[in-house]
Amino acid sequence: MKNRRNRILAAPYVGWMAVFVVIPLFLVVLYAFGFDSKEGFTLGNFTQIHQYAGIFANSFVLALFATAICLLLGYPAAYFLAREVPAVRRLATIIIMLPMWMNFLLRTYSWMSLLENTGLINRFLRAIHFFDLFGPEKGYFTMINTPGAVVLGMVYNFLPFMILPIFSVIDKIDNRVIEAAQDLGADSVTVFSRIIFPLSLPGVLSGITMVFIPSVSTFVISKLLGGGKTILLGDLIDMQFYGSTYNPHLGSAISLVMMVLVMAAMALMNRFGAGEEEAMLF
Amino acid sequence: MFNWGEYIDESLLETFEEQTGIKVNYKTFPDNETLYSTLQSSMGEYDVIIPSDYMIARMIDEEMLERIDLNNIPNYEKISDSYKHLDYDPGNEYSVPYTWGTVGLIYNTTMVSEAPTSWKALWDEQYKGQILMFDNSRDCIGIALKVLGYSFNTTDEAQIKEAVDLLIEQAPLVQAYVMDQIFDKLEVGEAAMGPYYAGDAITMMESNPDLAFVLPEEGANLFVDAMCIPKGAPNKENAEAFINFMCSDEAAVANCEYIGYSTPSDSAREKLEPELAQNPIAYPDEETLSRCETFINLPEEILKLYDSEWLRLKGAGG
Numbered sequence: 105m106k107n108r109r110n111r112i113l114a115a116p117y118v119g120w121m122a123v124f125v126v127i128p129l130f131l132v133v134l135y136a137f138g139f140d141s142k143e144g145f146t147l148g149n150f151t152q153i154h155q156y157a158g159i160f161a162n163s164f165v166l167a168l169f170a171t172a173i174c175l176l177l178g179y180p181a182a183y184f185l186a187r188e189v190p191a192v193r194r195l196a197t198i199i200i201m202l203p204m205w206m207n208f209l210l211r212t213y214s215w216m217s218l219l220e221n222t223g224l225i226n227r228f229l230r231a232i233h234f235f236d237l238f239g240p241e242k243g244y245f246t247m248i249n250t251p252g253a254v255v256l257g258m259v260y261n262f263l264p265f266m267i268l269p270i271f272s273v274i275d276k277i278d279n280r281v282i283e284a285a286q287d288l289g290a291d292s293v294t295v296f297s298r299i300i301f302p303l304s305l306p307g308v309l310s311g312i313t314m315v316f317i318p319s320v321s322t323f324v325i326s327k328l329l330g331g332g333k334t335i336l337l338g339d340l341i342d343m344q345f346y347g348s349t350y351n352p353h354l355g356s357a358i359s360l361v362m363m364v365l366v367m368a369a370m371a372l373m374n375r376f377g378a379g380e381e382e383a384m385l386f
Numbered sequence: 387m388f389n390w391g392e393y394i395d396e397s398l399l400e401t402f403e404e405q406t407g408i409k410v411n412y413k414t415f416p417d418n419e420t421l422y423s424t425l426q427s428s429m430g431e432y433d434v435i436i437p438s439d440y441m442i443a444r445m446i447d448e449e450m451l452e453r454i455d456l457n458n459i460p461n462y463e464k465i466s467d468s469y470k471h472l473d474y475d476p477g478n479e480y481s482v483p484y485t486w487g488t489v490g491l492i493y494n495t496t497m498v499s500e501a502p503t504s505w506k507a508l509w510d511e512q513y514k515g516q517i518l519m520f521d522n523s524r525d526c527i528g529i530a531l532k533v534l535g536y537s538f539n540t541t542d543e544a545q546i547k548e549a550v551d552l553l554i555e556q557a558p559l560v561q562a563y564v565m566d567q568i569f570d571k572l573e574v575g576e577a578a579m580g581p582y583y584a585g586d587a588i589t590m591m592e593s594n595p596d597l598a599f600v601l602p603e604e605g606a607n608l609f610v611d612a613m614c615i616p617k618g619a620p621n622k623e624n625a626e627a628f629i630n631f632m633c634s635d636e637a638a639v640a641n642c643e644y645i646g647y648s649t650p651s652d653s654a655r656e657k658l659e660p661e662l663a664q665n666p667i668a669y670p671d672e673e674t675l676s677r678c679e680t681f682i683n684l685p686e687e688i689l690k691l692y693d694s695e696w697l698r699l700k701g702a703g704g
Contacts, residue, residue, distance in 0.1 A: 155694065155697075156697070158701055159697070159701075216567070216570070217570070220571075220574075220576050221515075221576060222574055222575055222576050223576075246515070248562075249561060249562045327521070328567065331560075331561060331562025331563060331564070332521040332562055332563030332564060332700075333557075333560070333562065333563065333700070334700075335697065335700040335701070340697075343693070343696075345419075345423075346417065346419050346420065350419050350422060350423065352423075
């Protein structure tokens with residue numbers, strides 16, 4: 105009976121997944137192989153992807169940078185957060201989540217007006233005569249329209265997705281395990297490297313996944329903060345659907361290759377970690 | 387009825403319904419490519435669409451449009467001869483012009499040493515880091531083609547490659563490749579100059595009077611958006627009645643004052659508010675217009691070349 109009730113309760117979600125995840129994915133695969141195209145079934149869309157190798161490399165490198173920075177910033181934050189009293193934790197969690205209450209696009213636009221040559225940061229530095237230190241001709245720092253600005257945009261937007269899973273895993277570590285280690289003579293470095301870090305790995309892995317995947321496929325961030333100078337995979341796919349060359353088949357093929365590469369990278373990474381299923385957002 | 391977002395005075399739809407008793411079902415699309423892909427999957431659902439010139443040419447090529455019976459559109463005679471028999475529909479069989487405009491160079495008078503008259507200003511070393519360009523291959527490569535003295539619609543691969551070489555040379559000077567972000571960047575003086583649409587230039591100049599607009603001497607893009615009837619339209623007669631209504635002075639005047647683009651109808655233009663009708667940005671003189679060229683649809687292999695050349699430029703710029 106219980107089993108049957110569970111199944112009924114799960115039905116709406118399963119239906120949702122089928123309609124909005126499984127069927128679209130299936131269509132991507134079909135289109136990538138030339139379904140509904142003039143040529144019919146073809147592998148042609150895949151054979152021309154090699155010319156985009158530079159863009160693939162660029163996207164993966166920038167996304168890796170963003171993920172690494174998120175990990176360096178996010179892990180200590182999550183670690184100390186998990187050791188705080190409940191009131192502080194609640195407050196800190198709200199502050200971490202707060203930016204997500206605003207639309208992603210609006211936040212990225214705000215970074216544009218912060219980083220511009222005539223933007224808030226440069227205007228502030230000018231107001232305090234900071235640029236006088238560099239001689240008369242320097243009037244601003246070039247921040248926007250650089251790969252650095254793109255990475256910054258990724259880190260800013262996706263950092264909460266690194267902190268929260270790590271936090272929830274560290275939070276669940278049994279304090280008695282740590283005490284036992286201390287009783288057996290482990291110093292704090294050993295406790296961290298032998299006990300806490302290995303136990304928090306599932307959170308780290310899920311955090312990496314949740315930062316890396318949206319970073320590698322973003323297209324808004326590179327357009328707004330990269331000035332359209334650094335083309336990323338997301339931009340390339342966007343071009344196939346809404347650019348001057350309308351080619352959903354090639355777009356699907358690029359998407360598919362990207363998904364396979366990301367999945368391969370994740371699978372490889374998960375081999376080094378323990379059970380992924382323990383790590384969840386909360 | 388399928389139109390661009392924010393591209394009609396919607397009260398006109400009610401007027402039309404009152405006059406004719408025909409119910410209008412109005413929907414919008416964000417760009418030509420979306421219109422194209424939507425029509426691919428839903429033929430026979432729309433009666434009137436408003437694509438741009440090059441997309442009309444593509445749709446004519448792919449037999450996606452119905453012939454329009456001009457006998458049912460008496461107001462067609464109001465359309466100026468300058469907007470008949472254009473490259474995208476030389477026989478005037480498939481489209482009735484809705485609005486038109488140009489692409490020119492918008493610049494900040496306080497940030498340039500002298501007023502630019504040529505697209506070459508976008509290659510001027512003294513404006514390094516102050517230059518914006520289109521983030522759209524057709525418009526961006528088109529500007530370089532004009533600098534070299536070629537046509538926007540060239541199918542000569544060597545010319546296109548030469549144009550992209552010129553853009554690669556320009557890349558270190560370019561601050562960013564943008565579309566609508568140009569509004570913010572030019573209005574606050576983040577950049578000194580960039581190419582964009584005349585109608586939008588008027589909007590930007592309203593918020594920053596230091597901005598100015600020029601149609602460069604090499605020639606510029608003239609675009610026409612026209613009303614068409616897609617193949618298999620369920621109510622072709624009603625569609626023609628609607629097109630006729632939109633060409634009437636009353637509707638054309640109200641519409642152009644609302645959306646700010648230029649009307650192709652001579653008699654409607656006479657009835658516009660003088661401030662708009664005499665604005666040389668919206669209505670440049672004949673001599674200037676003769677330097678302009680419309681986009682036509684390019685063959686598929688050239689479109690592919692645009693795509694790969696565009697990526698070559700972006701690769702070099704990053």
